[in-house]
Amino acid sequence: MSVSETTAxxxxxxxxxxxxxxxxxALHLPVTSSLSLTLDIFATVTDVRVxxxxxxxxxxxxxxxxxxxxxxxxxxxxxxxxxxxxxxxRARVHTVNTGPTGAGLASSASGFAALAxxxxxxxxxxxDRRALSRLARRGSGSASRSIYGGFVQWHRGDGLDTAGDxxxxxxxxxxxxxDPALVVALVDAGEKAVTSREAMRRTVETSPFFQPWVxxxxxxxxxxxxxxxxxxxxxxxxxxxxxxxxxxxxxxGARPAVRxxxxxxxxxxxxxxxxxxxxxxxxxxxxxxxxVKVLCDRRDSAKVAAAVAETDETMQVMxxxxxxxxxxxxxxxx
Ligand code: PMV
Numbered sequence: 520m521s522v523s524e525t526t527a528x529x530x531x532x533x534x535x536x537x538x539x540x541x542x543x544x545a546l547h548l549p550v551t552s553s554l555s556l557t558l559d560i561f562a563t564v565t566d567v568r569v570x571x572x573x574x575x576x577x578x579x580x581x582x583x584x585x586x587x588x589x590x591x592x593x594x595x596x597x598x599x600x601x602x603x604x605x606x607x608x609r610a611r612v613h614t615v616n617t618g619p620t621g622a623g624l625a626s627s628a629s630g631f632a633a634l635a636x637x638x639x640x641x642x643x644x645x646x647d648r649r650a651l652s653r654l655a656r657r658g659s660g661s662a663s664r665s666i667y668g669g670f671v672q673w674h675r676g677d678g679l680d681t682a683g684d685x686x687x688x689x690x691x692x693x694x695x696x697x698d699p700a701l702v703v704a705l706v707d708a709g710e711k712a713v714t715s716r717e718a719m720r721r722t723v724e725t726s727p728f729f730q731p732w733v734x735x736x737x738x739x740x741x742x743x744x745x746x747x748x749x750x751x752x753x754x755x756x757x758x759x760x761x762x763x764x765x766x767x768x769x770x771x772g773a774r775p776a777v778r779x780x781x782x783x784x785x786x787x788x789x790x791x792x793x794x795x796x797x798x799x800x801x802x803x804x805x806x807x808x809x810x811v812k813v814l815c816d817r818r819d820s821a822k823v824a825a826a827v828a829e830t831d832e833t834m835q836v837m838x839x840x841x842x843x844x845x846x847x848x849x850x851x852x853x
Contacts, residue, residue: 524568525640528849529632530842531618532557532664532671533701533804533812535759536740537766540723540733542675547660548683550723551736552675554692554743555664556814558701559842561618563629564849566611567641573609581615596631596658597638603654604642612638615851627715631658632665632845640847651845652688664689668843670747672740696750700820702801702813704827705835706783715807718770718777728772732765756802756814763804781809783832790826799823 538553576597578590585593593612601607612634616626635655639646646654648666656663656673664671669691676687713721722729739762746754770777784805791813794801801815801823815823820838828836 522568522570523641523643524566525637525847526564526566526849526851527633527636527640527845527847528562528564529629529636529662529665529845530557530559530668531561531563531626531629532661533806534661534664534763535755535804535814536736536743536762537806538660538673539766539769540719540729541660543679543683544720546680546684546687547656548679548687549660549673549675551733552673552740553661553664554670554672554740555661556670556699556701557665557668557842557844558839560703560837560839561616561626561629562849563614563616563618563626563633564851565614565630565633565637566851567634567637568611569606569608569641570611571608573611576609577611579611579613592658593634596634599654599657600638600642600644604644606642610638610641613851627659628661628665631655631662634658635662635666636845636847648844649688649690652690653684655845656687656689663687666845667691669841670694692744692747694747694750697747697752697755698817699752699755699841700815700817700823701839702815702820702823702827703837703839704783704787704811704813704833705837706787706811706830706832707781707809707834711779711808713777713807718773718807721773721775721777722769725774726769726772728769732769735765736762752814752816753800753802756800759804759814760802763806767805779805779808781832783830784809784811786830786832787811787813787827790830794823794826799826801826 532555534555536554540550632655652663652666673689791803
């Protein structure tokens, strides 16, 4: 019997210029380019064991059996890899996620980045970083960015089908003068009511505010590059905050509206405004969930963490700093 096994570790990333909307649903080709920061908390460790005696893929998580929807996504992703490797053996996948799942904290980004690296290894595919980024994108768009550490841009690419697929990948962006932290305020760790996949589709199809945000996002990305190159944290933060709030505005304009803000999100957003009024450079971003992430300088992170912890709704606060890209290795304690 032939068995091959690889374990990989990846970290989530939080977008400062958001990915919201696909131009191709199957290949996960985005409408816009996006830019993120990979974190050093909430790692996912995934082990893939390929064996020729398995009748079907088996997917397990630390807390037992995952949902059918999760398993179906993993199997669909393995089918992509099996096609690339011309190898139809089935696999056992065990994945351990150390952050909250499905709560807008980028668990799908770390999850599919770790799965891409582990499954590519187990199926014997020798892929460079760019190819791994394109592959991870097939699982979840934002996962393309978690292949790299630090600041990362995911290029939307050009065209559709193969042309789109080969040109849509992530790569690192230098910002040597910045020493940022991202303070994560958990106001609700539950699973989101509407998946990002469904919310994106509804926004693209029905929101009159989608195209204006797409246009604004191009400017935001351009300005973000200048701000990163200049090491200008307040500018980085302002651009990130306006881009995120604009993304949520597109969802509020969808029919029916998608609203991820909870009362606790509003309280934390208020604290961020107060911090700025008090002279602390702190800027908020939110994803497909109610939790708020606050960008600041690492030296201000304790102050920011204390301020956002003060609201009644904040359940937990964690401080993240830039983390590494996806790697082979780690322990999933199967
Ligand atoms: O990659 P997905 O399908 O989980 O979508 C992620 C979308 C946002 O987190 C809201 C924005 C982003 O760029 O990460």
